[in-house]
Amino acid sequence: MALSTSRRAINQFIKPLSSSVYATRRLTSDSTATITVETSLPFTAHNIDPPSRSITTSPNELMTFFSDMAEMRRMEIAADSLYKAKLIRGFCHLYDGQEAVAVGMESAITRKDCIITAYRDHCIFLGRGGTLLESFAELMGRKEGCSRGKGGSMHFYKKEGGFYGGHGIVGAQVPLGIGLAFAQKYSKEEYVTFAMYGDGAANQGQLFEALNMAALWDLPAILVCENNHYGMGTAEWRAAKSPAYYKRGDYVPGLKVDGMDVFAVKQACKFAKEHALKNGPIILEMDTYRYHGHSMSDPGSTYRTRDEISGVRQERDPIERIRKLILAHDIATEKELKDIEKEKRKIVDEAIAKAKESPMPDPSELFTNVYVKGFGVEACGADRKEVRATLP
Amino acid sequence: MAAIIQGIGAATALTSPNSLDIKKSFLSISPRSLSVRKGSSFVVSSDGRLSYGLNGRGGRAEHFITNAVAAKEDTAAASTSSKPGHELLLFEALREGLEEEMDRDPTVCVMGEDVGHYGGSYKVTKGLAPKYGDLRVLDTPIAENSFTGMGIGAAMTGLRPVVEGMNMGFLLLAFNQISNNCGMLHYTSGGQFKIPIVIRGPGGVGRQLGAEHSQRLESYFQSIPGIQMVACSTPYNAKGLMKAAIRSDNPVILFEHVLLYNLKERIPDEEYVLNLEEAEMVRPGEHVTILTYSRMRYHVMQAAKTLVNKGYDPEVIDIRSLKPFDLYTIGKSVKKTHRVLIVEECMRTGGIGASLTAAITENFHDYLDAPIVCLSSQDVPTPYAGTLENWTVVQPPQIVTAVEQLCQ
Numbered sequence: 001m002a003l004s005t006s007r008r009a010i011n012q013f014i015k016p017l018s019s020s021v022y023a024t025r026r027l028t029s030d031s032t033a034t035i036t037v038e039t040s041l042p043f044t045a046h047n048i049d050p051p052s053r054s055i056t057t058s059p060n061e062l063m064t065f066f067s068d069m070a071e072m073r074r075m076e077i078a079a080d081s082l083y084k085a086k087l088i089r090g091f092c093h094l095y096d097g098q099e100a101v102a103v104g105m106e107s108a109i110t111r112k113d114c115i116i117t118a119y120r121d122h123c124i125f126l127g128r129g130g131t132l133l134e135s136f137a138e139l140m141g142r143k144e145g146c147s148r149g150k151g152g153s154m155h156f157y158k159k160e161g162g163f164y165g166g167h168g169i170v171g172a173q174v175p176l177g178i179g180l181a182f183a184q185k186y187s188k189e190e191y192v193t194f195a196m197y198g199d200g201a202a203n204q205g206q207l208f209e210a211l212n213m214a215a216l217w218d219l220p221a222i223l224v225c226e227n228n229h230y231g232m233g234t235a236e237w238r239a240a241k242s243p244a245y246y247k248r249g250d251y252v253p254g255l256k257v258d259g260m261d262v263f264a265v266k267q268a269c270k271f272a273k274e275h276a277l278k279n280g281p282i283i284l285e286m287d288t289y290r291y292h293g294h295s296m297s298d299p300g301s302t303y304r305t306r307d308e309i310s311g312v313r314q315e316r317d318p319i320e321r322i323r324k325l326i327l328a329h330d331i332a333t334e335k336e337l338k339d340i341e342k343e344k345r346k347i348v349d350e351a352i353a354k355a356k357e358s359p360m361p362d363p364s365e366l367f368t369n370v371y372v373k374g375f376g377v378e379a380c381g382a383d384r385k386e387v388r389a390t391l392p
Numbered sequence: 393m394a395a396i397i398q399g400i401g402a403a404t405a406l407t408s409p410n411s412l413d414i415k416k417s418f419l420s421i422s423p424r425s426l427s428v429r430k431g432s433s434f435v436v437s438s439d440g441r442l443s444y445g446l447n448g449r450g451g452r453a454e455h456f457i458t459n460a461v462a463a464k465e466d467t468a469a470a471s472t473s474s475k476p477g478h479e480l481l482l483f484e485a486l487r488e489g490l491e492e493e494m495d496r497d498p499t500v501c502v503m504g505e506d507v508g509h510y511g512g513s514y515k516v517t518k519g520l521a522p523k524y525g526d527l528r529v530l531d532t533p534i535a536e537n538s539f540t541g542m543g544i545g546a547a548m549t550g551l552r553p554v555v556e557g558m559n560m561g562f563l564l565l566a567f568n569q570i571s572n573n574c575g576m577l578h579y580t581s582g583g584q585f586k587i588p589i590v591i592r593g594p595g596g597v598g599r600q601l602g603a604e605h606s607q608r609l610e611s612y613f614q615s616i617p618g619i620q621m622v623a624c625s626t627p628y629n630a631k632g633l634m635k636a637a638i639r640s641d642n643p644v645i646l647f648e649h650v651l652l653y654n655l656k657e658r659i660p661d662e663e664y665v666l667n668l669e670e671a672e673m674v675r676p677g678e679h680v681t682i683l684t685y686s687r688m689r690y691h692v693m694q695a696a697k698t699l700v701n702k703g704y705d706p707e708v709i710d711i712r713s714l715k716p717f718d719l720y721t722i723g724k725s726v727k728k729t730h731r732v733l734i735v736e737e738c739m740r741t742g743g744i745g746a747s748l749t750a751a752i753t754e755n756f757h758d759y760l761d762a763p764i765v766c767l768s769s770q771d772v773p774t775p776y777a778g779t780l781e782n783w784t785v786v787q788p789p790q791i792v793t794a795v796e797q798l799c800q
Contacts, residue, residue, distance in 0.1 A: 116545070148582035155580040164548055165581065169572055175538035176573060179545020186501065186527060186551060209535035213542065216533070369583040370618050372641035 034058055035329055039264035040321075046246050048253035048282070051271040055263045059331040061107070065262050066322045067340055068106075069099040072123040073319060074344045075132060076292075078352060079122065079139060083296045087356070088139045091168075092153045095123040097260075097291040100318035101226055102127045104265025105194060109273060112189070116164040116177040117196035119154035120226075120290075124196075128161035132351035133358075142358035149361045150369065170197065171204030174223065178210040181221035181281075192220040192276045194269070200231025202245050211281060215252050218280035222272045223249075225285045226259065232294040233303045246285035259288030260316040289316065477660045483653040485627035486516045489634035490554065492663065494524060497552065500638055503530040503543055504556030504593075513558050514594060514653050540566035540591065544573045544643075547589040552638060560595030560647065561607035574643045575618035590637045592646035596687055596737055597785050599651065603773035606781075610647055610714050611743040621714040622668055623647040623686045627657040629712060632666030640668060647714070649687045671718035677707030679799055680731040683722060683748060685711045688735045688786060695791035704795060706733075714744055722748075723756055730761040731798050735786055740768040765794050 034056045043050035076096040082088045095102070098120070105115070106127040117124055122135055130146060138145025139153055147155050147166075156166040164180060167173040177195025184191050197207065202225050214221040225245040229236050236243040246254030253275070257268040268284050275282050289312045293300025300309070326332050480488070494500045502517055508531040511518035521529040532539040536557065543553040557563040563570065570591065577585050597606040610621055620642050624630035630648070637644035674689065675696060684692045689710050696706050707725055711718060726732055732752055736745040745766040752764055767786045774784050 114549075146582065147580055147584070150582055151580040157581040157584050159581075159584040164545070164585070165577075167573070169568055172541060172568055172573060175541025175569065176545035176548070178538065179542035179547070180549055182542055183546040183549040183551045186546070206535075206538045206541065209533070209538035210542065212533060213535065213538065217527070217530075369579045371620070372578065372586045 035062070037263050037325065039258060039267065040261045041258045041264070043264070043268065044246070044256040046244075046249070046254040046256075046283075047251070048255065048275070050255060051267050053267075055267050057263065059326075059329070062322060062326050062329070062331055065103055065107070066319065066326060066337065067344070068103045068127070069262070069319045069322065070341050070344045071132075071348070072096075072099045072102065072126055074341070074348045075122065075126065075135060078348050079136075080292070080296070082136070082139065082352065088153065088296075089141075090152055091119065092139070092296045093120040093294065094292040094296070095120050095290070097312070097317070098226060098228065098286075098288045099123055100262040100265055101224075101259050101286045101288055103318075104262040105224070105269045107262075108266045108269035109194070110191070111160075111162050113191045113273070114162045114164055114177070114180045114184070114193040115196065116167070116173050116180060116193065118167050118170045118173055118198060118201060120198070121154070121156045121166045125156040125158060125163055125166070128158050128163035130156065130158050130161065130163070132348060133354055136352050136355035137358045140355055140358075141360065142355060143361045143365075144355065144358040148365060148369070150365065170201035171206050173197065174201075174204070174207045175210045177223075178214050178219060178221050181214060181219040181276075182217070185217070185219050190277055192222055192273050194222045194224050196224040196226055198231065199225060199227040199229060199236045199243070199245060200234070200239065202227075202248065203240055208248075211249055211252055211283075214281040215249075220276040221281045222269075222276050223281060223283045225283065226288055227285050228288050228290045230290075230294070230303060232298065235303065244285075246283050249281070249283045252281050252283055254283035254285065256285045256287060258316075259286030260312075260318045261321060262318055475658060477658045479656060479658045480627055481653065482624075482627045482630050482648075482655045482657075483514055483516050485631040485657075485659060486624075486634050486648070487518065487520070489631035490517070490638070491520065491523075493635055493638040494520070494528070497638075499550060500552045500554065501528045501530065501546075502554045502556065503532055503539055505532055505534055505558045507531060507556050512556070514648075514650075516653075517556070536562050536565040537569060541569040541573065543589050543591075544569055544577070544587055547587045547643075548577065548585045552588045552590075554590045554592060554638060557591065557593030559605055559607075559650075560593045560609040561604055563591065563593065563609060564607075564612070567612070570613065570619070570643075570645075571616045575616040578618055578642075586641045587643045588638075588641045589643045590634075590640075590646055591643070592634075592637070592648060594648045594650040594653070596647075596649040596651065597769070597774050597781065600776055600778055600781055601650070601774075602776050606774035608738045608743070608769070610645075611738040613645060614715050614744060614747060618643065619715065620644045620668055621647065622712055623649075623714055624712070625649070625652060625686050625689045625710055627655060628659045629666060629672060629710075631659060632664055633668065633712070635665045636668045639665065644668065647686065651687055652690075669713045669716060669718055671721040672710040672712050673707075673721065674710050675706065675708040677705040677729070679705045679729060680707065680733055680795055681722070681725040681729045682706050682708045682733045682735060682791070682795070683711050684708065684735040685714065685744070686737060688737050691786060691788050692735050692791055695788040695795070698788065698792050699795055702792075702796075704799060706795060711748070717748060717751055719751060719755060722752065723759075726752060726756045726759050730759055732760065732764045733791070733794055733798055734764065734766040734768075735791055736766070736768050737785055738768055739771045740766070741771050743768055762798055765798055767791065767794055 036054055036056050039053045042053055073096050076094045079092060083092045102123040115124060134146040138147055141149045143149055147157060154166060154168045174195045174197055177193050181193040227245055231239050246256045255268055258264045272282050272284055291309055323337055506513055507517040508521035508526055508529045517529060540555055543555040546553050574587055577587055595607060595609055622633050624633045633646060637646050682692050692708055696708060699706050707729055709725055734745040734748055736743060738744050745768050749764045749766050767790060770784050775781055
């Protein structure tokens with residue numbers, strides 16, 4: 001009895017400390033300490049020498065990775081429930097399973113580097129500095145959304161964060177990305193653009209047109225193929241004669257990366273940025289996996305087995321990998337990690353509650369942002385009845 | 393709108409030389425046209441901001457123009473015997489506009505097929521690549537979809553690309569980029585990104601170029617929300633519209649015509665920028681309003697010669713702004729004449745004329761004494777044979793007949 005009370009007393013004593021900054025408590029959670037990790041798999045390269053498998057990291061970074069990915073995972077699961085509750089309508093493409101790509105990429109670059117992707121953009125938006133409230137409000141079509149409720153799930157943008165969307169027509173964002181790289185080269189700033197697309201869009205012609213131009217003019221563009229092996233319901237081997245997407249650039253070098261390993265992603269993106277600034281475009285193929293179906297209307301099990309999904313979840317889950325690393329290096333306890341996840345659950349729920357209270361856009365918003373204010377529609381057009389000039 | 397007219401010379405130069413030329417090239421127009429003429433005036437306010445239309449909303453400040461015209465006439469009389477301005481061809485006017493904007497703003501760049509070293513397939517960009525470099529006047533591969541997309545992506549970051557389609561018909565390959573990304577990104581991003589791109593190129597029926605090279609894309613693009621469309625028809629408005637399109641923060645599609653590139657006109661030396669949303673009064677009249685744009689303007693003016701000889705007084709308006717329509721100018725004209733004839737080069741189905749007919753009927757039905765007549769090209773692919781091609785487009789005799797029937 002005495003033992004339990006004393007343990008309880010100790011726990012009560014320790015609890016407030018544990019809920020504060022983790023780094024100061026543990027021996028090895030000194031933020032200047034470096035840890036060397038090896039990527040799960042070596043990089044496979046095409047027309048280039050692959051970067052090294054060993055990466056140095058710090059306990060701080062490990063905790064940040066865990067925290068960011070947990071938040072993204074939580075957000076996507078919450079979006080799933082919101083969709084089923086009919087608060088999110090239309091299309092909703094979830095990113096859970098692929099968080100390592102977003103987090104790894106973000107850790108290797110700055111906010112002045114540009115990222116552009118297709119419709120599976122919620123987590124990348126978060127990584128670029130978007131808030132949970134902006135996300136959920138946009139998903140529910142509210143005024144406080146990142147695009148004022150006018151874009152929806154597929155149109156998240158964050159100009160200050162260098163996030164250029166959020167595009168519904170897959171493949172079309174790659175020429176846009178080349179344009180971003182063109183502008184970076186034009187202004188002679190030493191930044192790069194990551195143009196992301198999926199294994200389905202990898203078969204679009206405009207991708208190769210864009211690649212040709214990027215290689216021709218040495219544009220600082222990095223094409224990232226997030227290969228989750230299924231283009232909606234079609235497996236990659238049924239859609240592409242050559243599913244080795246990193247090799248499809250031919251004269252453009254490519255790197256195949258384990259997209260479920262956040263350190264591999266980080267290393268590859270750092271390497272790619274250095275390469276692109278000097279030598280022009282490079283293709284990164286991220287071998288990743290999505291647990292949900294293509295979108296909320298797709299159960300995700302008609303074209304793949306549940307065993308496959310649970311197998312990947314057990315063996316390759318990005319958050320689990322970080323969790324094991326953290327526990328192995330004694331940076332935090334199991335309980336602390338669970339507390340972080342609970343904390344994330346709480347802030348996500350708070351954001352959802354706040355977003356639910358946010359009002360729908362004003363009817364006048366229907367006509368705003370069609371043209372840049374002050375230019376454009378002056379009189380009635382055959383298209384819109386916004387009367388600006390009194391007709392005779 | 394507290395806009396200060398900077399350089400009265402600029403404002404005045406807009407009106408007199410042009411109207412003088414039009415007087416010369418077409419019919420004798422009564423002097424009252426000078427005072428009635430409003431149209432293409434543009435004001436640059438002292439802080440460099442552009443204000444479209446003298447009062448911006450509705451009322452055109454006619455008192456500005458007439459004063460300015462009067463002043464100009466005084467100085468013109470006092471000036472040397474050589475006429476003001478300089479003479480050039482339409483493609484040179486476009487180049488002049490483009491070059492002036494590229495000098496003024498380092499973010500303006502050109503991209504398209506053969507625009508650089510070759511100088512442009514219609515010489516619009518000749519001499520620009522040696523002057524500004526290969527990156528700023530970019531020769532692209534034949535990949536309309538992706539280089540238009542590239543231009544739009546560059547515009548998202550703040551550059552002002554001018555994308556040239558070698559022929560407008562080729563831009564059908566870039567329809568997705570133009571519709572979804574160019575037109576809609578400002579809206580779907582909630583206003584975060586603006587797309588100050590200009591997409592330009594020659595279109596329209598040429599001289600036996602064949603069906604695929606004689607397309608009128610204004611009818612396909614007109615539904616896209618978020619873009620503006622303008623069509624130039626004279627060297628004067630070509631330069632002015634090019635400059636306005638580049639300065640506009642909205643995506644603008646500038647439609648040129650293959651057969652109009654060699655038109656010669658005297659344009660002012662001073663800088664001028666036209667209003668993108670304004671129509672141009674070519675010939676004021678009383679009996680019937682003829683609305684037209686691009687090449688058909690010349691067919692209409694040719695028909696107008698015949699009509700005047702027959703005793704009619706047509707009012708000819710070059711609508712210039714295809715999206716949105718300048719319903720103010722058009723409405724004033726309809727209120728005066730009560731009869732409308734639309735002459736266009738688009739095909740009858742789903743063309744600019746069809747939309748314009750609907751817009752006028754919706755807004756000005758009470759002022760019409762007769763149904764609107766819309767003369768358009770036939771709904772056929774443009775044939776190669778010369779005679780067949782002539783029958784595809786509207787010819788002046790058809791315009792004369794239509795006016796006679798309307799005015800019965």
